[in-house]
Amino acid sequence: MKLSQLYASAEPMLHRRAFLASAATTALAIAPIAGCASAPTTIPALPAFPRAPKSPRLRNKGVTRVALTSCSDPTMDLSLFGDVEAAKPDLVVMMGDNVYGSASPTDPELPSLKEAYGKLADSAPFRSLVSSTPTEAVWDDHDYGINDGGGDFVYKKRAQAMFSTFWNVPASSPIRHRPGIYRAFRTGQAGQVLQVILLDTRYFRDPLVPTDQRNAPGKERYIPYPPTSEADILGPDQWAFLADELNKPANVRLIISSIQVIADGHGYERWGNFPRAQQRLYDLIAETKAQGVVFASGDRHYGSINHIQIGVAYPLTDLTASGINKAFRTEPGTTAVREPATTRLGDGYGPVNFGLIDLDWAGRSLSLKLAGRGGEIVASTRLSLEDLKA
Numbered sequence: 573m574k575l576s577q578l579y580a581s582a583e584p585m586l587h588r589r590a591f592l593a594s595a596a597t598t599a600l601a602i603a604p605i606a607g608c609a610s611a612p613t614t615i616p617a618l619p620a621f622p623r624a625p626k627s628p629r630l631r632n633k634g635v636t637r638v639a640l641t642s643c644s645d646p647t648m649d650l651s652l653f654g655d656v657e658a659a660k661p662d663l664v665v666m667m668g669d670n671v672y673g674s675a676s677p678t679d680p681e682l683p684s685l686k687e688a689y690g691k692l693a694d695s696a697p698f699r700s701l702v703s704s705t706p707t708e709a710v711w712d713d714h715d716y717g718i719n720d721g722g723g724d725f726v727y728k729k730r731a732q733a734m735f736s737t738f739w740n741v742p743a744s745s746p747i748r749h750r751p752g753i754y755r756a757f758r759t760g761q762a763g764q765v766l767q768v769i770l771l772d773t774r775y776f777r778d779p780l781v782p783t784d785q786r787n788a789p790g791k792e793r794y795i796p797y798p799p800t801s802e803a804d805i806l807g808p809d810q811w812a813f814l815a816d817e818l819n820k821p822a823n824v825r826l827i828i829s830s831i832q833v834i835a836d837g838h839g840y841e842r843w844g845n846f847p848r849a850q851q852r853l854y855d856l857i858a859e860t861k862a863q864g865v866v867f868a869s870g871d872r873h874y875g876s877i878n879h880i881q882i883g884v885a886y887p888l889t890d891l892t893a894s895g896i897n898k899a900f901r902t903e904p905g906t907t908a909v910r911e912p913a914t915t916r917l918g919d920g921y922g923p924v925n926f927g928l929i930d931l932d933w934a935g936r937s938l939s940l941k942l943a944g945r946g947g948e949i950v951a952s953t954r955l956s957l958e959d960l961k962a
Contacts, residue, residue, distance in 0.1 A: 615729075615748045621686065621737040622693040625703035634760045635662040638768075638826065639705075640927030642667040642712070642870025643895020644698075646691035652896045653697035655947050656926050657704060664705050665768070667870040668712025668830030669895065677718035682730055685717050689738045709739055710753060710770045712830035712871055713841075720793075720841060722777035723807070732775075751775060754810050756817045764933045767822035769814065773830050776807030778846070783839055789912060792839035796847055805849045811856075818862040823957065824931060824938060825865045833867045834878040834890040837913035841871060851883075858884045861962035866940065866955070868893065868927060874900035874909045875927070875942040876920040877953050885962040889955060891940040893927030907950070921950050 639661035644650060656664065671692050673685030692698055701707070713721050717731040725731070735741075735753060747755050754772040758765055783791045797803040806814065818825070827833075832842045833853070843850040857865050867890035878890045900909050900922035909920030921942050928941040928949075941952040 614743075615733050615736045615741075617743070618733055618737045621734065622690040623740055624693060624707075624738055625699050626740055627702050627707040628705065630663055630706040630759055632759055632761075633662070634764045634933065635766045636931050636933070637661045637663075638766075638929040638931075639664045640667055640868050640870075640891065640893040640929070641665070641670075641896050642830070642893060643669045643873055643898040644692070645672045645897055646688055646695055646698075647672070648897040650692075650695045650697045650897060652924050652926060652945065653695070653701045655943070655945060657697075657701045659926075659928060659943065659947050661705060661928070663768075664701065664707045665770070665826075665828055665868070666707065666709040667828055667868060667893070668710050669714045669870060669898075670709055670711070672714045674714045674717055674719045674721075677721070677725070677727070680727055680730065682717050682727055682734065685715070685731065685734055688715075689734060693738070708768065708770060709735075710772065710828055710830055711735055711774060713774065716774045720780060721774060722779055723775060724779060725774075728775055750809070752807070752810055754806075754813060756813075758820065758822055760823075763823060764931075765822045765824075766931065767817065767820065767825045768828065769817050769825060770828045771806065771814070771830075772810065773805055776810060777805045778803040780841070780845060788839070790837055790839050794839050794841065794845050796845045799847045801846075801848060803846050803848070805843065805846050811852070815856055815860065818856060818860040818865075822862075823864050824960075825862060826929065827865060827867050829867060829869045829890075831871050832869045832878065832890060832892055834880045834888060834915050835872075835876065835892065835913060836915050838911055854883050854888070857888070858962070861885075863961045864957060865960070866891070866929070866938070868929070870894040872900075872920075873898040874920045874922050875925040875951065876909070876913075877917045877940060877942070877951060878913070878915040879917050879953070880915050886960050889940060889953065891927050891929070891942070893925060893942060895924065896926065897924055899923050917953060918951065925950065 671688035673688030675684035752772040752775045756769040758767045780794045869892045872894045876892045881887045902922035909922045930939045936957040939954045944950045
């Protein structure tokens with residue numbers, strides 16, 4: 573699905589990668605936005621840059637429905653945002669590839685990214701959704717500014733300034749003063765606390781390892797690092813931030829990753845390309861005894877639910893909702909994506925889709941759902957909160 577980055581030698585680059593930029597985030601915060609302030613820089617607003625509508629504040633309320641979107645090319649039909657709004661979520665999380673502006677990665681001004689943000693800002697369904705519903709966003713490669721890009725992207729500071737300005741990040745936000753757009757917040761009263769942790773899988777990520785057999789099943793674009801490699805996704809400060817967040821009290825923890833966390837079987841971007849980092853993530857959940865963890869991801873242009881039991885006291889689940897107008901090519905007459913996988917529950921769903929997480933606090937359960945056009949539920953799984961305890 574994506575073109576590979578060309579890295580002549582991935583391993584040596586691990587030790588000479590430079591971190592060049594400061595961070596940005598969206599404005600929504602219930603509990604104070606968390607992060608490690610480590611760099612005295614500030615991401616500026618950009619004059620005359622496109623902006624999303626200002627989103628309502630979530631405030632400290634009990635959330636019963638979260639909507640998840642990704643992969644929304646603003647040059648294509650964005651009407652599915654209307655179905656997202658019609659689902660009446662309390663919160664929307666846009667999980668990356670919110671625009672497709674990675675066509676000019678060698679231009680310091682990133683003109684294609686600015687143009688893409690402008691087109692999204694002009695979209696009526698997008699504006700209606702964001703202006704009516706509390707909305708958070710993270711980036712993936714196409715709104716980071718370079719296809720499949722990572723921490724060595726030269727213009728990532730510029731991309732962060734664009735992200736920060738578009739999403740109306742206030743100048744007072746503490747996360748304007750450290751690298752990366754990761755952050756977290758909690759909302760809800762005792763016994764119904766939802767924690768949302770938004771990871772940055774781009775700014776600090778080591779280079780991908782190009783495949784040695786392009787388009788071979790399971791090795792289409794990339795292959796994993798050896799299990800002993802220290803190649804990383806999050807970077808030291810973000811790992812420290814995540815550990816701190818997982819030690820905070822919460823009943824349900826929604827961890828947003830722009831790329832799939834659990835899925836295996838394919839050779840595109842995923843946490844499994846960094847096996848040591850993936851295992852470190854699972855180990856951290858186990859070590860902190862964090863209850864109620866579920867993942868959500870985008871990127872793949874088809875929806876799926878992946879599930880694994882590995883070193884944590886309860887099974888981990890990842891809802892991939894992808895995308896708003898990027899559909900996966902399936903066999904005529906079927907919506908099924910049967911890409912090889914050992915972790916996926918059933919088939920993937922190829923047509924356009926978005927995700928829903930319904931929290932039934934009284935029934936002590938949550939449901940992870942994929943919704944197609946008209947809000948039709950096309951796949952789902954139910955998890956008991958009692959089964960998500962360490």
